[in-house]
Amino acid sequence: MIVSVVYAKCMYLDRRSLWSDLVSFGSLALPWLLLGDFNIIRHDGERRGGNPRLPCAMEDFSNFIDAGGLLEVPFTRNKLSWCNGQGGLARSWARLDRALCNSRYLDLFPLVSLTYLARRSSDHSPLLVGLKDRLMRYGPSVFKFQQMWTSHDDFWRIVSLVWQEGSYGSGLSSLAIKLKRLKIALRCWNKDVFGWTGAHIKRLEERVEEGETQLQEHYSVDVETDVLATKLELSSWLKREETRIAQKVKKTWIEHGEVNSTFFAALQVRNHFNIQNMKLNDGRFLSSPEAIHEEAVHYFEEFL
Structure with a gap:
């Protein structure tokens, strides 16, 4: 695992070499977390007051994040992490500090979070990165029908067997049962x-590779037949995986484009059941799972 602490320069031309070096550094196939003072914002919504940032500087920063395959670490509390400390209309705030990570880091810590602590002696807010390696569930997992199941021969057999079982009641009650x-x-x-x-795909890919290695050393009709059959089975599982990803991330273009499963799976893991904090109408913040659960139940009880 790699952790990079960033302190970027003020001039945007000087930052370009940093972005380039970081993108090259990020080509290593390791979990990677970057945090610190990047000295630039991504868009004008990340500042209050002060002079506008150069569009080309903000674009450089966003392009660096995209080129590095990086994701924003979700944050809580005040996002404007820097203040110039001046008075009156000269006072300005901006989100110069943040944390970024790649998909491999999210595999280790799917619920990583960033908290901006209160500024004291510095004009920058301290950054507190919270690491969690498992999801906090607030109830039983939700059943989700997978479209890819329908491509398997056993699926329709199971549906038929269950549907033919006797049930009491009639109409909608029978359907519910x-x-x-x-x-x-x-x-x-x-x-x-x-x-x-993923396990099926990996197993079949290894089987194809093993068969092709055998064919390179000594040709065999049986081995060639097995390789062709395995490739057909692999193709079926790859299509099922594409169907699963398309259904999960709900991106319409994925049905026609290339599937970047690592990136989208990382996004889904980050967002799934990711309720780590709750802000109430009176301004209070809740952070413990027990308090969040209790407040959610209380909120919906008012509708009864």
Whole structure:
């Protein structure tokens, strides 16, 4: 794991070499966290007062983040981390400090967060990075139907078997019972039979590579037949994985474009059940899972 502490220069031309060096440094296949004073904002919404930043400087910074495949670490509290300390209309604030990370870092800490602490002697807010390696659940996991299941031969057989089972009641009550049974059956089937698409893809890719290595050393009709059959099966699982990613990230263009599964999966992990703080109408902040859960229940009870 790599942690880079950044202190960027004031002149945007001087920062360009830093952006270039960091992008090259980020080519290492390691979890990477960057934090510190980047001395530039991404857009005018990240400042209050003061002179506008140069558009080319903000564009350089955003291009660096995109080129490095970096993501913003979610933050809480006041995002305007810097203040010039002047009085009256000359006073200005800006978000010069932040934390960025790559997808591999999110694999380790899917709930990483950034808190801007109160400024004291410095004109910059201290940065506190919180690391969590698991999701906090506030109840049972939600059942989600996966479109990719329909491409598997066993899927329709399971649906048919569940639907043919007898049930008491009639009309909508009977339908509800069948759907509940089907949900339970699909959960078990997905866990025990269908499995994780990534594991199937990895296994089949290794099998293809092994077969092609054997063919390079000594040709065999049986090995060639097995390689071709494995490639067909691999193609099916790759299509299922594309379907899963498209359904999960809800990006319409992904149906026609190239799937960057690592990037989008990282985004989904970061956002899924990622309620780490809650701000109430009276201005109070809640940060513990117990307090957030209690307040959420109280809020919806008022509608009853």
